Amino acid sequence: MTKTPRDFGHIDTWVFDLDNTLYPHHVNLWQQVDARIGEFVSNWLSVTPQEARRIQKDYYLRYGTTMRGMMTEHGVRADDFLAYVHKIDHSPLEPNPAMGAAIARLPGRKLILTNGSTDHVDAVLGRLGIGHHFQGVFDIIAAELEPKPAPQTYQKFLKLHDVDPTKAAMFEDLARNLVVPHALGMTTVLVVPDGSREVVRETWELEGRDAAHVDHVTDDLTSFLLRLGGKP
DSSP states (O other), X not given: OOOOOOOSTTOOEEEEOOTTTTSOGXXXXXXXXXXXXXXXXXXXXXXXXXXXXXXXXXXXXXXXXXXXXXXXXXXXXXXXXXXXXXXXXXXXXXXXXXXXXXXXXXXXXXXXXXXSOHHHHHHHHHXXXXXXGOSEEEOTTTTTTOOTTXXXXXXXXXXXXXXXXXXXXXXXXXXXXXXXXXXXXXXXXXXXXOSSSOOOOOGGGGOOTTOTTOOEEESOHHHHHHHXXXXX
């Protein structure tokens, strides 16, 4: 039975993930964060880089973020973790006025829902030059350190920003983070690599394109948004 994807005619709130969604996967900015996370785990637990990598990815898969796993299993403080892992070079990001124009043409509010910190959000949006198009950011601190895809995190986000999920669209690079939004009634869009550049991702991170909870898939977010908002 072929699914009928939800459309966008009724949408008044546009919700965007940050990393690997609002900038291209091939920038591999998250690779820097990933490496810093590995260093943190290795240093904190006094284990080899190889063992730290195994623990890092195990916690990421089981807890939603490595940070949550480190907090739960080893008593790590969120502030210490976030300050360390987000100390990266954002210079690979370039201004993207075309995406900014596409976002601006969408009717309604634009919000960011991320497992990162507001400091990281500010740095990324500053480099992209699109921060002024967003009316709000819901980060890991606002989520009380409970990351996506935890159901309660989406509920907190919806309540805090007074979002009707049946009139909202969610853009994400991880299919598993779209399960709950879709169940709540949101129109879901999976942002995938364009296929022409090398990306550094886990295999499971690239899965889910054909999942029932994914309404639309795009490898070019700017063009996708332009079609939704109407080209000038």
